[in-house]
Amino acid sequence: MSTAFAADGFDRLPVIDVRALTDPSSSTAARKSVAERMGAACRESGFFYAVGHGVDAGLQSHLERLSRRFFALPAEEKMAIRMALGGRAWRGYFPVGGELTSGRPDRKEGLYLGAELGPDHPLVRAGTPLHGANLFPSEPPGLRDAVLEYMAALTQLGHALMSGIALSLGLAEDYFAARYTADPLVLFRIFNYPPGEDTAEDGQPIWGVGEHTDYGVLTLLKQDDAGGLQVKSRQGGQVCWIEAPPVPDSFVCNIGDMLDRMTRGVYRSTPHRVRNRAGRDRLSLPFFFDPGWTAAIHPIDAPALEGATADDASERWDKQNVHAFQGTYGDYLLGKVGKVFPDLKSEVL
Numbered sequence: 341m342s343t344a345f346a347a348d349g350f351d352r353l354p355v356i357d358v359r360a361l362t363d364p365s366s367s368t369a370a371r372k373s374v375a376e377r378m379g380a381a382c383r384e385s386g387f388f389y390a391v392g393h394g395v396d397a398g399l400q401s402h403l404e405r406l407s408r409r410f411f412a413l414p415a416e417e418k419m420a421i422r423m424a425l426g427g428r429a430w431r432g433y434f435p436v437g438g439e440l441t442s443g444r445p446d447r448k449e450g451l452y453l454g455a456e457l458g459p460d461h462p463l464v465r466a467g468t469p470l471h472g473a474n475l476f477p478s479e480p481p482g483l484r485d486a487v488l489e490y491m492a493a494l495t496q497l498g499h500a501l502m503s504g505i506a507l508s509l510g511l512a513e514d515y516f517a518a519r520y521t522a523d524p525l526v527l528f529r530i531f532n533y534p535p536g537e538d539t540a541e542d543g544q545p546i547w548g549v550g551e552h553t554d555y556g557v558l559t560l561l562k563q564d565d566a567g568g569l570q571v572k573s574r575q576g577g578q579v580c581w582i583e584a585p586p587v588p589d590s591f592v593c594n595i596g597d598m599l600d601r602m603t604r605g606v607y608r609s610t611p612h613r614v615r616n617r618a619g620r621d622r623l624s625l626p627f628f629f630d631p632g633w634t635a636a637i638h639p640i641d642a643p644a645l646e647g648a649t650a651d652d653a654s655e656r657w658d659k660q661n662v663h664a665f666q667g668t669y670g671d672y673l674l675g676k677v678g679k680v681f682p683d684l685k686s687e688v689l
């Protein structure tokens with residue numbers, strides 16, 4: 341069994357049974373013990389696998405099957421719900437090469453989804469970007485219901501895990517719910533990474549998703565068994581990338597820039613990327629559980645974080661100092677999404 345590089349980086353991501361956080365009858369001691377393990381993971385790598393999460397296995401495999409059927413449709417059928425038609429709600433399908441995570445096109449196609457909000461919702465009425473109705477495909481039937489059921493289950497899990505993160509910082513369990521996530525911004529994506537050459541003609545690797553950090557507080561990723569997700573670590577002072585291999589019936593959980601900001605860098609929003617070398621399609625379903633659009637982001641005042649300061653701009657993938665950010669989550673997110681879909685930004689935002 342390998343050990344983590346304490347002073348340097350890490351060489352594995354822990355698997356944490358989070359059952360005590362999702363079970364309302366669990367003892368405070370049991371909840372705190374899970375929280376402690378989550379806190380250690382957030383400090384070390386910002387990543388862990390959650391098992392014992394309570395999300396129905398049948399629902400997950402049903403959604404996975406329907407998603408594969410969607411991606412197998414002819415291109416023109418998928419393009420019938422292309423993102424440009426989703427307008428400001430930022431929903432729909434994008435084809436391979438349509439998204440530029442780290443300035444180069446990613447080799448993935450995907451379906452952008454989110455909380456289903458009708459035209460009378462106040463944020464939709466106000467024309468708030470990334471809020472609105474989904475563009476669901478007519479084929480395969482049932483995808484809509486499965487997506488809505490899955491998003492509801494993962495929203496519930498997101499709340500449970502955020503209560504654990506609060507406990508891990510010595511805060512009240514509802515710390516994040518009370519300030520940021522009572523009405524979370526929920527974005528959900530279903531990605532397909534097709535197989536193919538893994539190196540471009542210029543010798544550069546071809547990424548399914550280029551190096552990036554996530555933007556909000558917590559990402560819950562369901563990946564299939566193809567592998568290819570990598571997380572940035574260090575060894576002997578040098579950058580190294582460790583694999584985050586598939587673990588059955590788990591979600592890969594990682595924290596995003598806003599939690600890094602709130603904890604002044606103590607909980608880490610760690611860069612990651614994907615390269616599909618399995619020789620077959622890779623399906624992944626990242627679910628983003630984030631602060632509400634209008635929530636202003638503030639550093640957390642807690643003894644556990646005393647003395648923490650951070651400016652990691654020179655090391656970050658985007659060269660930005662997330663710790664200098666002031667504003668609402670909506671401000672932060674808008675600055676980011678425009679960069680990864682530059683054409684769409686000028687068309688619809």
Ligand SMILES: O=C(O)CCC(=O)C(=O)O
Pocket residue numbers: 529531549554561563569612613614624625626
């Ligand atoms: O597909 C994956 O495994 C990771 C996707 C990801 O990092 C993201 O969407 O932010």
Ligand SMILES: [Fe+2]
Pocket residue numbers: 552553554559612
């Ligand atoms: Fe990510």
